[in-house]
Amino acid sequence: MNAVASSQPLLRYAYYPGCVAQGACRELYDSTEQITRHLGIELVELESASCCGSGTFKEESEQLEDAVNARNLALAEALGLPMLTHCSTCQGVLGRVNEKLKAAKTNNPEYFHHIETLCQKGGCESRYQGSGDVRHLLWMLVSDYGLERLQQQVKRPLRGLRCAAFYGCYLLRTHDIARFDSARDPRSMETLFEGLGATPVWYRGRTQCCGWPISSYAPEQSFTMAGRHLLEALEAGADCLVTPCPLCHLNLDSRQPEVEAVIGRKLGIPILHLPQLVGLALGIPAEKLGLNRHVVQVETVLQKVYQ
Missing domain, CATH: 3.40.50.11810 (Rossmann fold)
Structure with missing residues (x-):
C-alpha cells in the first residue's frame, strides 16, 4: 500500500483495514495511508481478508468466529509480519481469537487442528500457526514507532x-x-x-x-x-x-x-x-x-x- 518515504529504520505490517474504513468511514482509511506514508511505515494490505465479524459471529458460533479469523491471521503470518489495524473492534476480535487459538495449540490441540482444517476448506493457502501478533494503530505509534520519534516529525x-x-x-x-x-x-x-x-x-x-x-x-x-x-x-x-x-x-x-x-x-x-x-x-x-x-x-x- 505505502511507498517508503523515510530513511529511518522501516516498520512493516500486514494491514487489516476492516470493513467500516473502506465504506462509511473512508476518511479513516485515507488518513491512515497518509500518516504511515509520511512516517515511512510500510503497509502490506491483506486484500483477500474477510470481515472479522465485529463480535457478532460468536453469537451464532464461536467456531465460525475462530475459523474466519484464523484465516485472516494466517494471511498475515504468511507474510512474516505483525498484523496492524486501525479499528479497535477488529483489534479486539482478532487479538482475542489469536490468543485463544495459541492457547488451544497446547491445551486443546484437537480443536486447534479442527480450526486449521476449516481454514484450509475456506480456501486459505496458508496454514494458521499461532505465531503472529495483532497491533492497533495507537499501540504501533506509541510503542513501535515511539512518541519521541513521532514528536520529531511534528x-x-x-x-x-x-x-x-x-x-x-x-x-x-x-x-x-x-x-x-x-x-x-x-x-x-x-x-x-x-x-x-x-x-x-x-x-x-x-x-x-x-x-x-x-x-x-x-x-x-x-x-x-x-x-x-x-x-x-x-x-x-x-x-x-x-x-x-x-x-x-x-x-x-x-x-x-x-x-x-x-x-x-x-x-x-x-x-x-x-x-x-x-x-x-x-x-x-x-x-x-x-x-x-x-x-x-x-x-x-x-x-x-x-x-
Missing part, C-alpha cells in the same frame, strides 16, 4: 487545541492491553496528544461505551449514552473528541444530529479519527485526511490548528 504543533480521548470499549478490553496501557486508567492517547502539542481533556465517559452496539435495536438508549459522553466532554472544555474506533466515530459523528434530537441539546462537537489528528500535526493538508467528510463540521478545529 510540523504544526497543535497548541491551543483541547482534545478529549474517547477510547471506547474494545480497545481497553483486548487480550494484550497490559502490554501498552491500563484498562482502567489509560493514558496513551492523552500522552500522544501532548506529544503533538495539544492539551488533553479529562472526563468520565472517555473509557465507556459509545452506544453503537445497541443502536440498531435500542436507538434512544444508544443516543442517550452518546449524548452523555459528548456533553461531559464539552463541559470539560473539549474542542473535539478523538477516537481510535470507526464504530464509535459513526455513533458520535454521523449520528450526532439524532443524538441531539434525543437529548434535546445542541452539541456540534467535532469527532476526529486518531490518524486525522496525527496527520494535522504532521502538516498533512486537511482535505487529504478526509476531514471534509464528517457530518459535524471541523472548522473550529482547523481554525485553532492553522491560526
Whole structure:
C-alpha cells in the first residue's frame, strides 16, 4: 500500500483495514495511508481478508468466529509480519481469537487442528500457526514507532487545541492491553496528544461505551449514552473528541444530529479519527485526511490548528 518515504529504520505490517474504513468511514482509511506514508511505515494490505465479524459471529458460533479469523491471521503470518489495524473492534476480535487459538495449540490441540482444517476448506493457502501478533494503530505509534520519534516529525504543533480521548470499549478490553496501557486508567492517547502539542481533556465517559452496539435495536438508549459522553466532554472544555474506533466515530459523528434530537441539546462537537489528528500535526493538508467528510463540521478545529 505505502511507498517508503523515510530513511529511518522501516516498520512493516500486514494491514487489516476492516470493513467500516473502506465504506462509511473512508476518511479513516485515507488518513491512515497518509500518516504511515509520511512516517515511512510500510503497509502490506491483506486484500483477500474477510470481515472479522465485529463480535457478532460468536453469537451464532464461536467456531465460525475462530475459523474466519484464523484465516485472516494466517494471511498475515504468511507474510512474516505483525498484523496492524486501525479499528479497535477488529483489534479486539482478532487479538482475542489469536490468543485463544495459541492457547488451544497446547491445551486443546484437537480443536486447534479442527480450526486449521476449516481454514484450509475456506480456501486459505496458508496454514494458521499461532505465531503472529495483532497491533492497533495507537499501540504501533506509541510503542513501535515511539512518541519521541513521532514528536520529531511534528510540523504544526497543535497548541491551543483541547482534545478529549474517547477510547471506547474494545480497545481497553483486548487480550494484550497490559502490554501498552491500563484498562482502567489509560493514558496513551492523552500522552500522544501532548506529544503533538495539544492539551488533553479529562472526563468520565472517555473509557465507556459509545452506544453503537445497541443502536440498531435500542436507538434512544444508544443516543442517550452518546449524548452523555459528548456533553461531559464539552463541559470539560473539549474542542473535539478523538477516537481510535470507526464504530464509535459513526455513533458520535454521523449520528450526532439524532443524538441531539434525543437529548434535546445542541452539541456540534467535532469527532476526529486518531490518524486525522496525527496527520494535522504532521502538516498533512486537511482535505487529504478526509476531514471534509464528517457530518459535524471541523472548522473550529482547523481554525485553532492553522491560526
